[in-house]
Amino acid sequence: MTQTLNKIKSRLIAFSLLSSLILLYSQSFGQSGDKSLLGAGSTFINPLFSKMFAEYNKKTGMEVNYQSIGSGGGILQLTNKTVDFGASDGPLNDEQTTKMGVPVLHIPMASGAVVLTYNLPGVNASLKLTPDVIADMFLGKITKWDDKGITALNAGITIPSFPILIVHRSDGSGTTNIFTNYLSKVSPEWSSKVGSGGAVNWPTGLGGKGSEGVSGLVKQTPGAVGYVELIYALQNKMSFAQVKNLKGKFIMPSLTSVSAASNIQLPDDAKVFITNTDAADGYPISGFTWVIIYKEQNYSSRSMQRAQNLLQLLWWNIHDGQQYTTPLNYSPLSKGALQVAEKILKSATYNGKAILK
Amino acid sequence: MTNYPQYSVRVIHYLNMEAIQQKIEEIPVKKNRGSNGQIRMEYVFRRTLVIAALLMVVLVFGIMLTLIIESTPSMKSLGIKYLWGKTWDPINNVYGSYSFLLGTLLTSFLALIISIPFSFAVAFYLGEYKPTGWFSNFLKNTVDLIAAVPSVIYGFWGLIVLVPIVRNLEMKIGVLPYGIGIFTASLVLAIMIIPYAASLGREMIRLVPSSLKEGAYSLGATKWEVIHRVILPYTKSGLFAGILLSLGRALGETMAVTMVIGNTSMIPTSIFAPGNTMASVIANEFNEADHTLYWSALVELGLVLFLVTVVINMIGKRIIKRFTNE
Numbered sequence: 001m002t003q004t005l006n007k008i009k010s011r012l013i014a015f016s017l018l019s020s021l022i023l024l025y026s027q028s029f030g031q032s033g034d035k036s037l038l039g040a041g042s043t044f045i046n047p048l049f050s051k052m053f054a055e056y057n058k059k060t061g062m063e064v065n066y067q068s069i070g071s072g073g074g075i076l077q078l079t080n081k082t083v084d085f086g087a088s089d090g091p092l093n094d095e096q097t098t099k100m101g102v103p104v105l106h107i108p109m110a111s112g113a114v115v116l117t118y119n120l121p122g123v124n125a126s127l128k129l130t131p132d133v134i135a136d137m138f139l140g141k142i143t144k145w146d147d148k149g150i151t152a153l154n155a156g157i158t159i160p161s162f163p164i165l166i167v168h169r170s171d172g173s174g175t176t177n178i179f180t181n182y183l184s185k186v187s188p189e190w191s192s193k194v195g196s197g198g199a200v201n202w203p204t205g206l207g208g209k210g211s212e213g214v215s216g217l218v219k220q221t222p223g224a225v226g227y228v229e230l231i232y233a234l235q236n237k238m239s240f241a242q243v244k245n246l247k248g249k250f251i252m253p254s255l256t257s258v259s260a261a262s263n264i265q266l267p268d269d270a271k272v273f274i275t276n277t278d279a280a281d282g283y284p285i286s287g288f289t290w291v292i293i294y295k296e297q298n299y300s301s302r303s304m305q306r307a308q309n310l311l312q313l314l315w316w317n318i319h320d321g322q323q324y325t326t327p328l329n330y331s332p333l334s335k336g337a338l339q340v341a342e343k344i345l346k347s348a349t350y351n352g353k354a355i356l357k
Numbered sequence: 358m359t360n361y362p363q364y365s366v367r368v369i370h371y372l373n374m375e376a377i378q379q380k381i382e383e384i385p386v387k388k389n390r391g392s393n394g395q396i397r398m399e400y401v402f403r404r405t406l407v408i409a410a411l412l413m414v415v416l417v418f419g420i421m422l423t424l425i426i427e428s429t430p431s432m433k434s435l436g437i438k439y440l441w442g443k444t445w446d447p448i449n450n451v452y453g454s455y456s457f458l459l460g461t462l463l464t465s466f467l468a469l470i471i472s473i474p475f476s477f478a479v480a481f482y483l484g485e486y487k488p489t490g491w492f493s494n495f496l497k498n499t500v501d502l503i504a505a506v507p508s509v510i511y512g513f514w515g516l517i518v519l520v521p522i523v524r525n526l527e528m529k530i531g532v533l534p535y536g537i538g539i540f541t542a543s544l545v546l547a548i549m550i551i552p553y554a555a556s557l558g559r560e561m562i563r564l565v566p567s568s569l570k571e572g573a574y575s576l577g578a579t580k581w582e583v584i585h586r587v588i589l590p591y592t593k594s595g596l597f598a599g600i601l602l603s604l605g606r607a608l609g610e611t612m613a614v615t616m617v618i619g620n621t622s623m624i625p626t627s628i629f630a631p632g633n634t635m636a637s638v639i640a641n642e643f644n645e646a647d648h649t650l651y652w653s654a655l656v657e658l659g660l661v662l663f664l665v666t667v668v669i670n671m672i673g674k675r676i677i678k679r680f681t682n683e
Contacts, residue, residue, distance in 0.1 A: 069644075070644045070645055071645065071647075072645045072647050073644065075647075093647060093648065095647070095649065096647065096648075163533070170620030170637075170641045170642075171642060172447075172641075172645025172647070173645060194448070195449065196448070197447060197448045197647075198645045199447045199651075200446070200447065200448050201444060201445060201446035201447070201448065201449075201622065202621070202622075205621065206535065206537065206619045206621055206631050207619065207620025207621055207633075208620070209615060209616060209620070209641060216516060217537070220520065220521065221534075221535070221536060
């Protein structure tokens, strides 16, 4: 008798556990509840998005859940329609566009930059470098720091004779994408020999994992030079180089010079690398980071309310949300970029009709 | 018998049989649920074991099948040249696993060579010289702790502590003072794989019948002679199995290696040069592999690593078999 009672008890417990798990799980399929939005993608923009979405939640009560799984992951999730928006440090390439099938919108959110950080014992000032010198260094053609190409640009600084040790990223990354894109634009030899992308076949140098890996290696090795995100260099107080831009000025990387880089004539779809910018005060190794959404918002039985919530969030991001960029060392959108972003957001449709008026 | 004159012998016999029969029937009732239930339980237990074992086999073959299927785009476009290709170019979609294969084999075997003296020393000391005692327990627990530390921590430790030491060494020798490279990675790996051969070796040595050892000691053999003449021939296959375990661990190690090996796709020119291993490449580049051919080339690299591990294990088992049969 007690045996059957025990059996019934255990089966009841198991059933209730299982059903509560199923209920919990089905709740998290957020499509049904329009009170939260889901995004995924770039790790670069994660600190900024965390702050922005927390503030947006305080203001409007809308919960935005962002997973920083990398730009590639974000694009994949958007293709699979499991998230409302993806975030990426680079625009979609041809293969990803084909896989997506339908048109998507790239909305710039903020700008970042790539700086060249180095470790030269005895040199604390900021070295001046030109595009050709940088390309030659990374191609392995300039092998010593006291090479004529570098000393000619830095007349006032005594540069010790160390061999140049290049440090690049070992993992695929948006930072590498921006940097190699710049090098491809300024050096035809780089463009034909190496090319540009998230991961390339570096002619020389060591690889470090993440910006932490690169900066760790640079800090430890005298004579090393590597490229890291500006945010990272600022937060870790590293010395970095001034780069000559297209207009001939040596620009020190900073939040203002990076914003200025995007204050140029941008294409209407904002799918552009703003490296080697022709803005007079712009830092030449800058790039946007984008949020990507579907142009036609009525897919997978999404509601009009949900589409409106998403568009309103993104509108807030590029206007009021920009106040959170500078404290976190991100560069806010310039006036030109803001105008383009607004136009793009207004072109999002639901059943063919524009969502934002 | 004499106290019961009223009963005949037959009745008494029958009463005795009854008592015996009762006793026989009592026995199963005192045990669990009767012999039928016991048989059923045995059957269920055996079934569960067989299912669990089959699940393992299915899993391994499933993994291999997935690797083969997902790497077909890369196999179709690159063919067999993938195995000896020296470039890894995601932009022009030219992939070759040669330098990573070389890096994996170099670091693993170098780590094995460095770690064998240490793991055998620990095994012999704990197995033969001091099998009991507080120091022996302490040493055993410390060596097991080496295996318990997460590999990422070894990577950090290597990067922060070992790399400057190796860099100073390289400056003294006169090679380019990278600090990171094949040698550093092998050192870190060697430390990580010591516990596997040491633990297994120690157990094997303790399993040697003490009668054999005592016989040798009574004949006047020294400790070294006992180890050399009695223990080693007996435990040869077990010690080699421990080495194989260590090697298997070293081949697959990812995180600790990727932090100190230099991550360059060029072929290492010396053991102090930077290199790369297959596991390290996959871990680094998988997340952001943004086109199918790139992704498929990485899966093919995983398949090559899988096959290398299988081949090395098969060769190792053959050698163990030969040791056991000698």
